[in-house]
Amino acid sequence: MSNLYKLFSKDWEDILDYSEDSLYEMYYSEIYGLEVSPNNGYYVGKKWLNVQVDMWLKDIHDRLLFKHELYDDPMFSEYHWWLDKILKNVY
Secondary structure (H helix, E strand, O other): OHHHHHHHOHHHOOOOEOOHHHHHHHHHHHHHOOOOOOOEHHHHHHHHHHHHHHHHHHHHHOOOOOHHHHHHOHHHOOOHHHHHHHHOOOO
16 A cells, blocks of 8 residues: 555655655554654555545546546556455445
8 A cells, every 4th residue: 555655645755754664654553543744655645545535436426537537547557456445336
């Protein structure tokens, strides 16, 4: 998931921290609920990933977006497994 988090925070990559320490910090946050620094690139990416997915689900429901558009997007070409997971119950 760390690569997906980086993908969703790429617009701010110049000011975010993607160090190994940040990766561990994010891991411990997800496993144990520990605090994460606000400049952790993985943390920022996870937040924007969640926002984006919520918007996609609403747009798919409202027929403003179709699932095939996400699968056809080159940005997600190596993440079809993830799209399958989040879109499996969406009609």
